[in-house]
Amino acid sequence: MFDRAVAGDADLVRRCLSGEPGAWDDLVSLYSRYVYAIVTQGYRLSGPDAEDAFQDVFLRVYDRLATLRDPDSIRPWIAQLTRRVCLDRVARKDEPPPAELESVDATIDELDEAFAVREALGRLSGDCQEVLDRFFCRDESYRTIGQELGIPAGTIASRISRCLAKLKEQLDA
Amino acid sequence: MGSAAAETASKAAEIIAGVARETGGSGPGARGAAAQAIALAERLATLSNVDAQVFSAALDALAHGSPDLKSRLEEAAAVPVEIAQKAADVAEAGLHVAERCDGQMRADAAGAAALAAGAALAAANLVRVNLALPADDERVRRAFAAAEDARYAALQALDAGP
Numbered sequence: 001m002f003d004r005a006v007a008g009d010a011d012l013v014r015r016c017l018s019g020e021p022g023a024w025d026d027l028v029s030l031y032s033r034y035v036y037a038i039v040t041q042g043y044r045l046s047g048p049d050a051e052d053a054f055q056d057v058f059l060r061v062y063d064r065l066a067t068l069r070d071p072d073s074i075r076p077w078i079a080q081l082t083r084r085v086c087l088d089r090v091a092r093k094d095e096p097p098p099a100e101l102e103s104v105d106a107t108i109d110e111l112d113e114a115f116a117v118r119e120a121l122g123r124l125s126g127d128c129q130e131v132l133d134r135f136f137c138r139d140e141s142y143r144t145i146g147q148e149l150g151i152p153a154g155t156i157a158s159r160i161s162r163c164l165a166k167l168k169e170q171l172d173a
Numbered sequence: 174m175g176s177a178a179a180e181t182a183s184k185a186a187e188i189i190a191g192v193a194r195e196t197g198g199s200g201p202g203a204r205g206a207a208a209q210a211i212a213l214a215e216r217l218a219t220l221s222n223v224d225a226q227v228f229s230a231a232l233d234a235l236a237h238g239s240p241d242l243k244s245r246l247e248e249a250a251a252v253p254v255e256i257a258q259k260a261a262d263v264a265e266a267g268l269h270v271a272e273r274c275d276g277q278m279r280a281d282a283a284g285a286a287a288l289a290a291g292a293a294l295a296a297a298n299l300v301r302v303n304l305a306l307p308a309d310d311e312r313v314r315r316a317f318a319a320a321e322d323a324r325y326a327a328l329q330a331l332d333a334g335p
Contacts, residue, residue: 136212141258142265143322153322157269161205168204 013071028058034075034115035082042107043086056085075115079108120170128163135160175224175253175299179217182260182292186214188285189267196274206273210266217259224252246305253299254312257319260293264323264330271330283330290327293320 012030015023032054039045039053060081068077083104121129130149134140135156146153190210193203231249234242267286271279297316300306306313 135209139216141319142262143258143319154265154268154326157206157209157266158202160209161202161269164205164208165202 008072009074010071013065013068013074016065024062027061031075031078034111035078037111038079038082038108039086041111042104043090045086045089049089053082053085053089057082060085075112079112083108116171117167120167123170124163124166128166131156131159132163132167175228175249175256175296176221178253178260178292178295178299179221179224179256181295182256182263182289183214183217183221185260185285185288185292186210186217186263186266188288189263189270189282190214192274192278192282192285193270196270196278202273206266206270210263210270213259213263213266217256217263220252220256220259224249224256227252243305246303250300250303250306250312253296253303254316254319257293257296257300257316257323260289260296261319261323261326263289264293264326268326268330268333271333276334279334283327283333286323286327286330290320290323293323296320 012023012027016027035057036050036054039050039057043053045053057078061078064081068074121132124132131145134145134148135142140148142156143153145151145156151159187210190207193207193210196203227245227248231242231245233239234245239245264286267282267289271282271286274282297313297320300316301308301313
């Protein structure tokens with residue numbers, strides 16, 4: 001997978017615009033979950049509506065990437081494109097927009113935060129990624145983590161604390 | 174009873190998170206310990222609700238001689254196993270905090286670890302008395318192993334200092 005942590009947004013944009021092989025695949029791979037989450041969780045689109053909106057967003061990204069003024073701002077730019085595509089789709093429907101749309105901004109803020117954490121997590125050592133993923137995402141117990149990783153169970157809490165501190169440093173950087 | 178065990182361990186985790194925050198200020202270790210305790214408290218609160226649902230379904234199946242009685246009872250055993258394991262983690266988190274916190278708050282962290290150990294044992298006992306499981310079942314073994322881990326962590330926490 002494209003290592004965004006090393007290369008950065010601006011470099012990814014440059015690679016796409018220069019026609020570098022694989023760059024667009026990297027961009028879609030990096031932002032597909034983000035866009036899909038806005039479409040489905042923010043605007044409550046589902047089924048073919050969600051799939052069409054998803055494709056529309058990346059078509060627009062492809063068409064308009066050269067107009068992006070600040071390559072480091074690609075994420076908010078993609079978020080804005082996604083909003084427009086979704087609002088168009090919601091407006092085209094005969095039914096009134098769902099009440100949940102009032103909380104779209106909050107949903108996108110949460111997604112941005114989750115995305116930032118995921119990126120920061122990707123910059124940690126493999127050991128830290130593993131232990132944080134097992135405890136917070138896979139919901140594994142200290143004992144299971146210790147057994148799986150060959151670490152004394154009594155040291156897992158300390159290890160998680162140290163890794164969280166490193167994650168915080170990455171988020172603050 | 175499973176719900177009560179989960180709620181007790183959840184409350185213990187909240188106390189541990191509070192001690193970590195109070196005593197550690199903005200230090201990275203304290204924040205990490207608090208984050209773990211909060212995650213455990215939330216998970217146990219969810220397990221409390223899940224346990225109430227699966228236990229109710231098992232009782233209903235038992236009362237009506239339902240053909241899926243065995244599977245309902247097994248579902249009702251799986252949740253207390255997880256409660257025991259999560260409670261053991263709370264006790265461990267309590268030990269982690271008790272060993273590092275301000276002495277004035279150590280009793281709270283250690284006491285919370287002891288509460289969690291009690292909850293783990295109560296949950297493990299629910300697994301043992303489940304009608305669907307033989308005494309030598311792997312789930313019974315895992316639940317009591319968690320309860321033993323919790324007891325050990327709580328004793329260490331209580332012995333961590335004045």
